[in-house]
Amino acid sequence: MTTPRTPRKFLAWNGVSLQVPRSWDSAEFRAFALQVAGRDGQGLDLRWRRTREDFDLRAHLARLAQALGPGASVDQDPGVLPPGWASPREGDAARGSLWPFTWRGADGGGLGAVLHRPDTGLTATARFILPGPAREDDAATALAVLDSLDDHPPDGPVPWAAFGIAAVVPGGLELRSFSFTPGHFRLALAAPHTGCDLVLDRLGPADALLDHRTLAQYADIFYGALGAPAGFFAEAPAPPGPDGEPRTDPDTVHGAGFLGAPLLARLLRRPWPRARRGRMWRTGIGAVLLGAFMRAPRDADLEPFEAICRDYALDRP
Known part of the structure; x- marks a missing residue:
């Protein structure tokens, strides 16, 4: 099967990354799931988790079929898969094991695959939504997206690329929350064992937010709730x-x-993030503000802050 040469964009979210067609511009994110789709109805539902438990493929596919609703089906029969679609692989040391399938449920049907990596504990289920019978070019697009799927376990740097921003953070910082409102995206992460936390913000339009204030005055107010x-x-x-x-x-x-x-924190001897570092800057021809604010009990825990700010930028497809 020939892989289509279509313009791609990079998405990275909470330990996984992939490249999807640039025309797939409608996206929805959750902690361990993302959905992305194009105007033609083709798209992807990707869900993942990390566990050290033994993996049971049959039970996993049974739960998937149940989640798809009454009458849904998940079929691994090679006879129903398009030619060249995601050949099964078992025990690949570098990329894990992969099992392709077709699916049909209340919201349509399409192709899919389960990826499992015992070394990192990742189990990912990619379910591609196709607007009709699987054409060769649709299957090739889905296969190219699947081939781009990468794993970023928490023992190393973890990239983030979504909502118009790109960042790389230490793997020990786990997702705590994220929010997107018109003009403001915030990503909040924390390291539970050290008491360190980090927020990354994208804000705009800059001139309207600043009004008659300097950037320093605005940053003081904006991060005041976090202890600035x-x-x-x-x-x-x-x-x-x-x-x-x-x-x-x-x-x-x-x-x-x-x-x-x-x-009260002193009386109860609770860890307190006494060390603080922050930065805010204009970017995107001055129209956008990017901000980062990091707190930790010890100043040494803030050492990654400079590298985080260096790698934090607008995502330019």
């Missing part, structure tokens, strides 16, 4: 001018400091 006191943010240094005088960059502000624990 007034005056926490200041303009970042910029290269010296022609006269050699030091300058600052009004489009990039940062802050670092410590906040003492409240009395």
